[in-house]
Amino acid sequence: MTTAPKMLTGLAFLTAAFCASLALGQTTMSPATVAEALFHPDATNTEHLIVQGSRLPRAVIAVLVGAALAVAGALMQALTRNPLASPAIFGVNAGAVFAIVLATTWLAVSAIHDLLWIGLGGATIAGALVYTLGSQGRQGPDPVRLVLAGAAITALFVSFTQALLVSNREGLDSVLFWLAGSVSGRSMDMVMPTLPLLLPALCVAMLLGRQINLLMSGDDIARGLGQNVARLKAMLGVLTVLLAGCAVALAGNVGFVGLIVPHMVRGWLGHDHRWLIPGCALAGATLLLVADVVARFLIMPQEIPVGVMTALLGTPLFIHLARRRLGHG
Amino acid sequence: MPLHPSFSMPVPTGFCVALLSVLILMTSASCAAAATAKDGIRVVSHAQGDTRISGTPQRVVTLFQGANDTAVALGVTPVGVVDAWAEGKNYDYLDAPLAGVPHVGLETQPSLEAIALLEPDLIIASTRRHEKIYPLLSQIAPTVSLATVFDIRRTLEVMGQALNREDRAQELWNAWQQRLAAFRQQASRQLGDRWPMSATVLNFRADHARLYLDGSYAGSVLHDLGFTRPPAHPERQWVLKLTTKESIPIIDADVVFYFMASEPAVRDNFEAWTRHPLWQNLNVVREQRVYPVDRVDWSLAGGILGANRMLDQLFHHFQLDQGS
Amino acid sequence: MDRRRVRFGPVSMAFSPRTLVVISGLLLVSLAITGVALSVGHVTLSPMTVLHHLLGNSTGPERFIIDTLRLPRIVMAFLVGAALAVSGLILQALVRNPLASPDIIGISGGASVAAVAFLSFLTPWLGIQWLPVAAIGGAAIAAIAIYSLAWQRGVTPVRLVLVGIGLSAAMGAATTLMITLSPISTTMTAYVWLTGSVYGADWGDVRALAPWLIVLLPLALFHARAIDLQEFGDHLATGLGLSVQRNRLVLLALSVALAGAAVAHAGAIGFVGLIAPHIARRLTDRHFAGLAPVAAMVGGLLVMIADLAGRTLFVPLDLPAGVFVSAIGAPFFVYLLYRQRY
Numbered sequence: 001m002t003t004a005p006k007m008l009t010g011l012a013f014l015t016a017a018f019c020a021s022l023a024l025g026q027t028t029m030s031p032a033t034v035a036e037a038l039f040h041p042d043a044t045n046t047e048h049l050i051v052q053g054s055r056l057p058r059a060v061i062a063v064l065v066g067a068a069l070a071v072a073g074a075l076m077q078a079l080t081r082n083p084l085a086s087p088a089i090f091g092v093n094a095g096a097v098f099a100i101v102l103a104t105t106w107l108a109v110s111a112i113h114d115l116l117w118i119g120l121g122g123a124t125i126a127g128a129l130v131y132t133l134g135s136q137g138r139q140g141p142d143p144v145r146l147v148l149a150g151a152a153i154t155a156l157f158v159s160f161t162q163a164l165l166v167s168n169r170e171g172l173d174s175v176l177f178w179l180a181g182s183v184s185g186r187s188m189d190m191v192m193p194t195l196p197l198l199l200p201a202l203c204v205a206m207l208l209g210r211q212i213n214l215l216m217s218g219d220d221i222a223r224g225l226g227q228n229v230a231r232l233k234a235m236l237g238v239l240t241v242l243l244a245g246c247a248v249a250l251a252g253n254v255g256f257v258g259l260i261v262p263h264m265v266r267g268w269l270g271h272d273h274r275w276l277i278p279g280c281a282l283a284g285a286t287l288l289l290v291a292d293v294v295a296r297f298l299i300m301p302q303e304i305p306v307g308v309m310t311a312l313l314g315t316p317l318f319i320h321l322a323r324r325r326l327g328h329g
Numbered sequence: 330m331p332l333h334p335s336f337s338m339p340v341p342t343g344f345c346v347a348l349l350s351v352l353i354l355m356t357s358a359s360c361a362a363a364a365t366a367k368d369g370i371r372v373v374s375h376a377q378g379d380t381r382i383s384g385t386p387q388r389v390v391t392l393f394q395g396a397n398d399t400a401v402a403l404g405v406t407p408v409g410v411v412d413a414w415a416e417g418k419n420y421d422y423l424d425a426p427l428a429g430v431p432h433v434g435l436e437t438q439p440s441l442e443a444i445a446l447l448e449p450d451l452i453i454a455s456t457r458r459h460e461k462i463y464p465l466l467s468q469i470a471p472t473v474s475l476a477t478v479f480d481i482r483r484t485l486e487v488m489g490q491a492l493n494r495e496d497r498a499q500e501l502w503n504a505w506q507q508r509l510a511a512f513r514q515q516a517s518r519q520l521g522d523r524w525p526m527s528a529t530v531l532n533f534r535a536d537h538a539r540l541y542l543d544g545s546y547a548g549s550v551l552h553d554l555g556f557t558r559p560p561a562h563p564e565r566q567w568v569l570k571l572t573t574k575e576s577i578p579i580i581d582a583d584v585v586f587y588f589m590a591s592e593p594a595v596r597d598n599f600e601a602w603t604r605h606p607l608w609q610n611l612n613v614v615r616e617q618r619v620y621p622v623d624r625v626d627w628s629l630a631g632g633i634l635g636a637n638r639m640l641d642q643l644f645h646h647f648q649l650d651q652g653s
Numbered sequence: 654m655d656r657r658r659v660r661f662g663p664v665s666m667a668f669s670p671r672t673l674v675v676i677s678g679l680l681l682v683s684l685a686i687t688g689v690a691l692s693v694g695h696v697t698l699s700p701m702t703v704l705h706h707l708l709g710n711s712t713g714p715e716r717f718i719i720d721t722l723r724l725p726r727i728v729m730a731f732l733v734g735a736a737l738a739v740s741g742l743i744l745q746a747l748v749r750n751p752l753a754s755p756d757i758i759g760i761s762g763g764a765s766v767a768a769v770a771f772l773s774f775l776t777p778w779l780g781i782q783w784l785p786v787a788a789i790g791g792a793a794i795a796a797i798a799i800y801s802l803a804w805q806r807g808v809t810p811v812r813l814v815l816v817g818i819g820l821s822a823a824m825g826a827a828t829t830l831m832i833t834l835s836p837i838s839t840t841m842t843a844y845v846w847l848t849g850s851v852y853g854a855d856w857g858d859v860r861a862l863a864p865w866l867i868v869l870l871p872l873a874l875f876h877a878r879a880i881d882l883q884e885f886g887d888h889l890a891t892g893l894g895l896s897v898q899r900n901r902l903v904l905l906a907l908s909v910a911l912a913g914a915a916v917a918h919a920g921a922i923g924f925v926g927l928i929a930p931h932i933a934r935r936l937t938d939r940h941f942a943g944l945a946p947v948a949a950m951v952g953g954l955l956v957m958i959a960d961l962a963g964r965t966l967f968v969p970l971d972l973p974a975g976v977f978v979s980a981i982g983a984p985f986f987v988y989l990l991y992r993q994r995y
Contacts (some may be wrong), residue, residue, distance in 0.1 A: 046606045049605075050575060153987075159923055159975070189833070302572070305830070315823040439969060465721065
């Protein structure tokens with residue numbers, strides 16, 4: 001199959017997952033009900049209200065967050081030329097979580113809109129720190145140093161977060177579920193402020209496909225062929241922080257999507273970033289939707305936090321990849 | 330002079346002797362018991378072994394809320410208590426009895442130095458919280474440890490023994506049993522065949538809602554009162570953490586009691602949950618049997634006084650006469 | 654650099670006098686801090702009172718506080734810091750990257766999963782004295798998992814680190830899952846454990862941890878030459894007669910055992926294994942035989958001071974030592990990265 005039909009198949013899977021997310025849950029609904037709820041909503045019908053009020057925002061957030069994280073992961077892996085890079089490992093998650101916990105426990109901020117910007121701020125600071133620390137040499141970001149700096153900054157912010165939570169029991173209770181990663185309980189007006197950031201970032205990332213391909217052949221070659229390597233790397237960094245930061249601010253700590261999805265898509269679509277990045281967006285969205293649906297059923301009526309679900313699904317895949325990909329050490 | 334009393338009742342001699350011996354034995358036994366109690370060495374069995382306590386302890390340190398409560402109920406003012414989880418250093422209902430009592434820190438991590446400096450002669454702890462520091466506590470003073478923090482009966486029993494106030498403890502327990510019986514009687518009389526009712530206990534938090542099941546403190550008290558478990562609830566568990574409003578149907582029961590903290594985030598969450606159509610659709614909401622109750626009494630206090638206050642609220646909500 | 658050789662029968666080691674000076678200096682500082690730590694707390698006692706109680710036969714609450722509450726806690730903090738520091742030092746040599754440490758590589762993660770699982774589900778049945786065993790078991794299993802997953806005709810440092818980082822993320826998720834599903838009362842206990850704390854340490858705990866150090870530290874010193882060789886790279890080390898893969902396994906086991914024992918008793922204190930070796934490198938030369946004692950003392954001091962700060966700065970709160978280790982360690986670490994001094 002050439003690439004275009006594969007993408008269409010991906011789109012079909014995404015749509016199916018989206019519909020499943022709308023139809024399945026503690027009250028399972030028929031496709032007809034879901035269609036009605038979407039296009040002819042009746043304000044007095046409970047099932048319509050469930051679809052519009054909780055399942056639709058949930059599905060939309062899952063799509064956005066999944067796509068953002070997967071694309072951020074692909075960009076990160078290109079930037080560092082490290083197949084085990086992901087936004088979480090680079091400290092962006094931890095920075096956002098710390099900022100939000102700081103705001104809720106010490107500054108008593110509770111409005112979700114404010115928390116969104118605070119989370120994004122935290123993510124940016126962490127990302128900037130890691131990038132700076134990882135690029136001390138003349139060559140720009142050194143892959144190994146970047147990874148280790150990221151891991152260290154993550155540990156830093158995680159420790160600070162723990163410090164805050166340990167001294168404030170009420171604070172701990174109120175952020176526990178959010179920390180674990182969750183796409184439920186949000187309304188559409190929480191998603192709106194992020195769209196002007198997420199959608200353009202995704203588009204720009206997709207348009208950079210060709211340039212990234214060039215970058216992958218090596219800094220010197222790319223420079224020799226006229227590319228502004230430093231500027232491209234900086235752009236990739238900014239895009240990653242934006243995408244991952246918004247994702248964390250919306251959904252908390254959702255791991256593994258940025259790590260696993262690019263590998264899966266590479267196996268499916270090849271290394272051409274012009275296809276890889278849109279493919280990642282599709283696959284990431286689908287994965288998160290599926291994880292969210294499964295998370296609803298395992299311990300009903302309670303739900304497993306979706307961030308945990310992605311880790312549980314992602315670990316076996318990750319292990320397999322680590323062994324296969326790093327064969328030459 | 331006759332050697333036997335000249336009663337005209339045909340009581341057999343053997344029986345008299347036997348009765349007399351029994352009486353003598355009983356008297357001497359109770360004297361011995363009283364003597365033991367006076368000399369003081371009682372052995373109290375508790376969750377972490379047996380502790381020998383001598384005399385009547387005068388300086389008690391209580392390390393969990395239920396113990397604070399029970400000590401006051403038994404008429405003892407502790408020389409050191411731990412901080413409450415809400416409402417300031419002490420719960421409002423214990424503010425007066427515990428006024429001026431020094432605090433030794435958090436329930437989960439009391440300051441061992443502070444406890445040692447108070448030179449107590451008895452410490453009441455809980456395995457749930459203090460298992461790790463039990464050896465250290467025992468070195469400061471005889472320490473008695475309860476397995477959980479909210480078993481009002483066991484706490485009352487063990488503390489009664491340890492503090493040498495078993496009679497008072499028994500009185501309190503009997504009074505509690507009587508109130509329970511009164512409630513059951515009146516509820517069934519008033520509600521007829523709507524009784525027994527199934528009950529849900531709900532706690533709203535900032536980002537989720539908690540459903541306390543029959544394994545929890547409030548659940549077990551309701552169980553003793555005769556309330557039943559809604560069929561949809563799992564058995565013998567403590568709590569369900571509900572993170573999505575789609576789980577609202579599981580809340581349905583004949584009556585719902587809810588409580589929450591007063592932070593704005595919690596209030597917002599409460600509004601969001603109760604405005605949801607699934608909530609409006611619940612039978613219990615339609616029949617307006619959703620009652621707010623006090624957070625401290627229903628989940629934080631865990632002692633006999635708090636339990637009685639919980640019962641007060643129940644009498645009030647069902648408009649039953651507390652007089653009897 | 655001026656080094657003297659010391660011979661004990663078949664074993665010889667090279668020391669530089671400078672190292673001995675540094676070690677003595679650190680010893681003095683440790684004693685001074687111990688003195689301060691014994692004097693302050695919920696109640697402040699003068700140093701004379703402290704000495705009187707330590708040397709005399711007094712009884713009473715003050716004696717109890719010094720002897721049974723403060724002293725074991727201080728000793729415990731020191732031992733934990735020392736174990737973590739040496740573990741980090743070995744790991745950094747193995748991985749050939751000065752940014753490696755037991756927490757980054759997933760060992761703490763394994764201990765955390767086991768400990769939180771134990772706290773959430775098993776404590777009512779087994780009793781909390783088995784918590785350290787569970788934690789060490791978790792650390793060992795994590796280490797075995799990381800090693801075997803990184804093994805493909807041998808283990809290279811890069812693979813080891815990256816697999817470790819990846820598995821850490823997975824274990825973090827498992828820990829989070831258990832905390833969200835656990836009975837409420839254990840959430841705070843679990844969080845304190847994850848931060849790292851020596852609250853409630855008594856002589857029993859010290860007696861449980863000390864043997865690990867008494868056995869493992871000399872063992873590590875015994876391998877001093879091998880550790881130095883590992884830093885040169887596989888080819889050179891093999892050329893110099895080292896059986897690289899087997900040696901790597903032994904050293905990894907040493908590092909895991911030290912870190913596991915420390916974490917098992919004090920929770921997942923982070924950063925010590927990262928920072929202490931770096932500070933040690935500034936103070937003395939690069940050979941393991943000299944670095945190890947210095948790093949151990951620096952690590953011990955770090956945790957001791959952090960615990961002291963935690964229990965005195967915010968009286969009546971007793972904050973876990975782990976919080977202050979990060980508060981001191983993290984900015985310092987960032988400074989190191991910035992200065993690129995490695």
